[in-house]
Every structure is written in C-alpha cells, then in structure tokens.
Amino acid sequence: MQLQEIVMPKVVTKKGHTSVAISQYVLAQIDKEIKRPQIHTLGINTKAAFVDHAVSEYLLKVRRYEASFFEQRFEARNFYNDTVVIRDYFEVMDYEVVIQETPSTKEALLYCRVDNNHSCVHVGYAFSLPDILESCQKKGLRVRKHLDE
Numbered sequence: 001m002q003l004q005e006i007v008m009p010k011v012v013t014k015k016g017h018t019s020v021a022i023s024q025y026v027l028a029q030i031d032k033e034i035k036r037p038q039i040h041t042l043g044i045n046t047k048a049a050f051v052d053h054a055v056s057e058y059l060l061k062v063r064r065y066e067a068s069f070f071e072q073r074f075e076a077r078n079f080y081n082d083t084v085v086i087r088d089y090f091e092v093m094d095y096e097v098v099i100q101e102t103p104s105t106k107e108a109l110l111y112c113r114v115d116n117n118h119s120c121v122h123v124g125y126a127f128s129l130p131d132i133l134e135s136c137q138k139k140g141l142r143v144r145k146h147l148d149e
C-alpha cells in the first residue's frame with residue numbers, strides 16, 4: 001500500500017483575521033450574492049467582507065432577540081460627573097446621557113451624546129433613574145422632559 005502525500009492548503013492570514021471552512025454550497029451562494037449591485041452599495045465587494053457583514057448582522061439579531069426576550073433593553077452601568085452610561089442591548093452599544101442645566105429657568109435637560117438630542121429612548125430611560133433625579137435635586141434643578149422640535 002502506498003502512502004498518499006497529504007497536501008495542506010496554504011493558509012493566508014491577515015492581521016486581525018482568521019480562516020474558517022464553509023461548505024461549497026454556501027460559498028456558491030456567497031459568490032452569487034456578491035455579484036448583486038445592491039450588495040456593493042453596502043461596501044461589500046469580497047467574500048470575506050460578505051461573511052463578516054452577514055455574521056455580524058446575525059449576532060446583532062440574536063442579541064436583540066435575547067434582549068426582547070428578557071425585556072431588558074437598557075441597563076444603567078455607571079454614573080459619574082452628571083453623566084450616566086446606559087447599555088442598550090438592542091443596539092449593542094453604550095450611550096452617554098448627561099445632565100444639562102438651563103440657567104435661566106433652573107431646569108435640567110438630559111442630553112444623549114450619541115444621538116445628539118434631548119428626546120431619544122436613552123434620555124427617556126435616564127429620566128427613570130433615581131441617580132439622575134437625585135443629582136438634579138441636589139443642584140436645585142427642576143426635572144422636565146424636553147421634546148426637540
């Protein structure tokens with residue numbers, strides 16, 4: 001019996017990347033998909049970019065599903081210098097909401113540094129936090145929800 005030489009495939013790795021094996025069937029589907037012009041508008045021009053995008057979207061979807069299952073979209077993680085860091089499990093991101101003061105009316109406004117407004121869901125959640133209300137009271141500020149025009 002003759003031993004067959006095993007030829008190992010050449011592995012090309014880029015810094016910060018790794019290789020995985022996928023089936024020929026899935027590879028054929030990816031080849032079809034990346035030829036569509038709609039995919040190019042997302043900045044996806046290679047198989048690697050497609051797989052990276054598809055898996056990232058999948059992971060985001062799973063996390064959003066899990067967050068909705070536990071009905072726990074937000075979590076206040078940290079409070080410092082009139083700023084609260086809120087974890088948004090739907091967006092899988094941290095958001096900073098800061099207390100702003102209106103000197104003329106002595107009112108507190110809450111401002112989301114990521115969404116750049118006073119009325120997003122993170123501001124709404126921040127209004128429910130005792131740390132925020134307590135901090136406003138200590139400064140003698142009235143708390144009122146503000147709606148951006």
Ligand SMILES: [Zn+2]
Nearest residue numbers: 112115120122
């Ligand atoms: Zn926000």
